[in-house]
Amino acid sequence: MTQSRWLDAELRHDSGVFNKHGVVITRGQGATLWDERGKAYIDCVVGAGVANVGHAHPEVVKAIQEQAATLTVLAQTLPNDKRAEFLTELTRVLPTGLDRVFLCNSGTEAMEAARKFAITGTGRSRFVAAKRGFAGRSLGALAFTWEPKYREPFGDAVDNRHVDFITYGNAEELRAAVTDETAAVILEVVQGEGGVRPATLEFIQEARRVTQERGALLIIDEIQTGFGRTGKMFGVEHYGVIPDGMTLAKAMAGGVPVGAFAMTAAVADRMPAGGHGSTFGGNPLAMAAGLATLRVLKRENLADQAREKGAYMMEKLRAIQSPKIREVRGLGLMIGVELKEKSAPYITALEDAGVLTLAATPLVVRFLPPLVITHEQIDQVVAAFERVLRDVNPRAERQAELARAQGGAQGAAGDVQPG
Incomplete structure (x- = not known):
């Protein structure tokens, strides 16, 4: 062929x-x-x-087509009807208190935003993340990503000196790692890249307790677990806790690139104006797709x-x-x-x-x-x-491949005539 x-x-x-x-x-x-x-x-x-x-859901397709013929891009400094509708619909399904949202274009961007909002929100700069966790491939998000193969090609440019890695599920290590210098604990409730490993109820609840006790934020990575994937709208709902922030992306707009960091007002209000931004974040096309997707998720x-x-x-x-x-x-x-x-x-x-x-x-x-x-x-x-x-x-x-390779090498050697 x-x-x-x-x-x-x-x-x-x-x-x-x-x-x-x-x-x-x-x-x-x-x-x-x-x-x-x-x-x-x-x-x-x-x-x-x-x-x-699903692919090409009719309602999402229709929303994209209609919005593409109306308005596709608009700076977030200019309010927009579709963005307002999407934010209203999104915050209705988010955990109580997470009613402020930074809009961007991907999960990695959402993680970068979470890092900055955690620093300004607490005045601290250290983080706790989990071994086998995956946070993204940008240099900032790589600092929270455990697997060495993602970090090592970039050497010291990946600065994770401010990140303490704990064994996923180990409450004792978690308690020891969270100090008065910790800005946030960042966890997946199911480690996706790490082998599809759901957290225990006790571990996530302990993460909530210890962060509240020591003044750190609990940020839950819902980039893959969000929007119905785990059997709840968000994976954290299985655990009976409400975090201070959640990173969102992937399924939020039915296939159109989108990302977000959802947070409490206390966290949002400490970021200075202009402290972060996104050129395409919150664009009307993605917002229309996201709005249609949220409505499909709920209605079906x-x-x-x-x-x-x-x-x-x-x-x-x-x-x-x-x-x-x-x-x-x-x-x-x-x-x-x-x-x-x-x-x-x-x-x-x-x-x-x-x-x-x-x-x-x-x-x-x-x-x-x-x-x-x-x-x-x-x-x-x-x-x-x-x-x-x-x-x-x-x-x-493997043995057949090796035999073929060896046969090819022998054949090549046999073709060589002594000089």
């Missing part, structure tokens, strides 16, 4: 920082994507947890669907009889299957079988389907996973 001209062009001109798949996706609807040759895939990636309402009860479908999917996955599975874990439709060997060959085999998934640590296959996925599609995903677990033999494949 000849390589696609689209793939060829992308590989030729792309920066090279992304590991490209060998297929070109051209359209999507609901939980299904199609490539340029018409092959269908059940999408359990959705842009790393973005399209919670997608958080409830995620809770029920997530339980169904995890039950099906746990029923797979495979010695390769170590653990199935998750919350709602944020699910990870930890294997006893590298997950990459199985992710590749699933793609060949028409199911798109992604890794979360080298051993974990992560499933992030849209909340509109059907039970029939879940059954198809689980059946495909069961097949590849049975049929894929990574060791045999």
Whole structure:
């Protein structure tokens, strides 16, 4: 099969920082994507947890089309009807007291904003973050990201001297780390990149107690867990605490780039005017998409669907009889299957079988389907996973690759004639 001209062009001109798949996706609807040759895939990636309402949801499409024909960009110094509507709708679903919002374009930008608001809000500069946590790839957000492979290429430019990392879930380490110099504790309630690991109730509640006791902020990273993904509108709702701030992005606008840091008035009011900004943040196009997305999430009860479908999917996955599975874990439709060997060959085999998934640590296959996925599609995903677990033999494949490589080397050596 000849390589696609689209793939060829992308590989030729792309920066090279992304590991490209060998297929070109051209359209999507609901939980299904199609490539340029018409092959269908059940999408359990959705842009790393973005399209919670599904691809090309009619109401989101309509909102984008109408707004694109009206007004697409406007500085946040100029008030706008769609921005006001979106902020009103968003703050209605946020935890009580988080009624002030800084609008931006991505989760990383939201994390950068959270860092600055925490510093001005407390007058402190130290932070506590969790090992295996992921906060983004900008230099500021990388300071909160534990995995060395993300930080090491940039050396001392990633300044995390003011960040204390604790073992995720260890309340004793948490209590020891939070001092009168700590501006904020930043935590995910489910570590996504860290292997799809839900926090315990006790750990998150202790984080709330100790931060209040010592005058630090509790900032919850809801970039991947927000907007129905875990079976609640926000993951923190499972834990019975109200944070001082939340970072938001991904699913907030149905696929249009958007980000936000939501916070209390006490935190917002301490940032000086002009202390932070965003050229495209709060643009009317993203606000219209976000408004439509929030209304779809509520009207279709997608958080409830995620809770029920997530339980169904995890039950099906746990029923797979495979010695390769170590653990199935998750919350709602944020699910990870930890294997006893590298997950990459199985992710590749699933793609060949028409199911798109992604890794979360080298051993974990992560499933992030849209909340509109059907039970029939879940059954198809689980059946495909069961097949590849049975049929894929990574060791045999590696040995075959090695044999081919050695054969090629010997053939090349045999062609050399003594001089």
